[in-house]
Amino acid sequence: MLSAISNVAHSQTVAPTDSSPQKQAQPKSQSSTTSSSTDTVQLSSAAQAALAAIKEAQETPAQTAKEASGGDPQARRLLAREAAAKAVAK
Numbered sequence: 001m002l003s004a005i006s007n008v009a010h011s012q013t014v015a016p017t018d019s020s021p022q023k024q025a026q027p028k029s030q031s032s033t034t035s036s037s038t039d040t041v042q043l044s045s046a047a048q049a050a051l052a053a054i055k056e057a058q059e060t061p062a063q064t065a066k067e068a069s070g071g072d073p074q075a076r077r078l079l080a081r082e083a084a085a086k087a088v089a090k
Helices: 021-025 029-033 045-057 061-069 073-089
Strands: none
Touching: 061 073
16 A cells, blocks of 8 residues: 655754854864765555646646647646537536
Protein backbone atom coordinates (compact mmCIF):
# COMPACT_ATOMS: atom_id res chain seq x y z
CA MET A 1 0.00 0.00 0.00
CA LEU A 2 1.27 3.47 -0.85
CA SER A 3 0.91 6.47 1.38
CA ALA A 4 2.20 9.92 0.61
CA ILE A 5 4.36 11.92 2.95
CA SER A 6 2.65 15.27 3.19
CA ASN A 7 4.80 17.17 5.65
CA VAL A 8 8.56 16.91 5.85
CA ALA A 9 10.53 19.22 8.08
CA HIS A 10 14.12 19.89 7.18
CA SER A 11 16.26 21.33 9.93
CA GLN A 12 19.49 23.17 9.44
CA THR A 13 22.09 24.02 12.02
CA VAL A 14 23.26 27.58 11.79
CA ALA A 15 26.50 28.63 13.45
CA PRO A 16 26.50 31.99 15.21
CA THR A 17 28.24 34.74 13.27
CA ASP A 18 30.04 36.46 16.12
CA SER A 19 33.25 38.00 14.83
CA SER A 20 34.83 38.92 18.16
CA PRO A 21 38.53 37.95 18.42
CA GLN A 22 38.02 36.06 21.69
CA LYS A 23 35.77 33.39 20.17
CA GLN A 24 37.91 32.73 17.10
CA ALA A 25 40.38 30.56 19.02
CA GLN A 26 38.01 27.59 19.36
CA PRO A 27 39.35 24.06 18.82
CA LYS A 28 38.65 22.48 15.42
CA SER A 29 38.10 18.95 16.74
CA GLN A 30 34.31 19.30 16.63
CA SER A 31 34.18 19.69 12.85
CA SER A 32 36.09 16.45 12.25
CA THR A 33 33.53 14.39 14.18
CA THR A 34 30.53 15.83 12.33
CA SER A 35 29.18 13.51 9.67
CA SER A 36 26.12 13.56 7.51
CA SER A 37 24.21 10.70 6.01
CA THR A 38 21.83 10.62 3.11
CA ASP A 39 19.09 8.14 2.42
CA THR A 40 18.22 7.04 -1.07
CA VAL A 41 14.76 5.96 -2.11
CA GLN A 42 13.96 4.06 -5.29
CA LEU A 43 10.35 4.04 -6.41
CA SER A 44 8.87 1.13 -8.27
CA SER A 45 7.44 1.78 -11.71
CA ALA A 46 3.92 1.52 -10.28
CA ALA A 47 4.71 4.10 -7.62
CA GLN A 48 6.28 6.39 -10.24
CA ALA A 49 3.14 6.10 -12.39
CA ALA A 50 0.93 6.89 -9.39
CA LEU A 51 3.06 9.92 -8.54
CA ALA A 52 2.89 11.15 -12.14
CA ALA A 53 -0.91 10.73 -12.13
CA ILE A 54 -1.19 12.78 -8.94
CA LYS A 55 0.96 15.54 -10.40
CA GLU A 56 -1.08 15.60 -13.61
CA ALA A 57 -4.34 15.76 -11.63
CA GLN A 58 -3.10 18.81 -9.71
CA GLU A 59 -2.04 20.60 -12.89
CA THR A 60 -3.84 23.83 -13.77
CA PRO A 61 -5.64 24.17 -17.13
CA ALA A 62 -3.16 26.88 -18.12
CA GLN A 63 -0.23 24.56 -17.44
CA THR A 64 -1.91 21.77 -19.41
CA ALA A 65 -2.44 24.10 -22.38
CA LYS A 66 1.17 25.25 -22.19
CA GLU A 67 2.45 21.67 -22.16
CA ALA A 68 0.13 20.70 -25.02
CA SER A 69 1.40 23.57 -27.14
CA GLY A 70 4.93 22.38 -26.37
CA GLY A 71 4.16 18.94 -27.77
CA ASP A 72 3.28 16.94 -24.63
CA PRO A 73 1.10 14.05 -25.95
CA GLN A 74 -0.55 13.42 -22.57
CA ALA A 75 -1.59 17.08 -22.31
CA ARG A 76 -2.92 16.98 -25.88
CA ARG A 77 -5.04 13.92 -25.10
CA LEU A 78 -6.40 15.62 -21.98
CA LEU A 79 -7.34 18.75 -23.92
CA ALA A 80 -9.02 16.63 -26.63
CA ARG A 81 -10.95 14.70 -23.98
CA GLU A 82 -12.08 17.95 -22.31
CA ALA A 83 -13.13 19.42 -25.67
CA ALA A 84 -15.14 16.29 -26.47
CA ALA A 85 -16.84 16.41 -23.09
CA LYS A 86 -17.81 20.06 -23.66
CA ALA A 87 -19.22 19.21 -27.09
CA VAL A 88 -21.38 16.42 -25.64
CA ALA A 89 -22.61 18.67 -22.80
CA LYS A 90 -23.91 21.32 -25.25
